[in-house]
């Protein structure tokens with residue numbers, strides 16, 4: 001089982017900010033901004049490249065939850081949502097996740 005599958009299963013503790021039947025949001029252990037939340041599907045999807053017609057409903061649901069997760073995290077002045085996919089993007093955990101970042105003026109650059 002991968003690291004985020006273990007977090008989703010509760011085998012490894014996390015600082016949860018939102019959870020329902022299919023997704024989980026928790027604080028990043030090494031925050032890159034005052035607010036840095038990771039949002040994951042509970043099912044194992046390795047990366048953006050693993051999204052298919054069979055599993056995309058959970059991804060749609062995850063996106064539908066972003067506004068309320070952001071609001072609950074106090075991101076009233078905007079935020080950034082990022083997903084690293086593969087080695088060029090420095091993906092380090094092979095389980096689809098979205099970085100929800102904010103709580104300060106973020107940089108204009110994306111790279």
Ligand code: AMP
Nearest residue numbers: 014027028029030031084090091092093
């Ligand atoms: P990425 O590099 O895009 O794959 O992002 C993986 C993220 O997972 C990094 O920002 C890490 O800080 C974060 N991370 C790794 N292990 C944990 C953990 N046990 N709990 C919370 N966040 C973690």
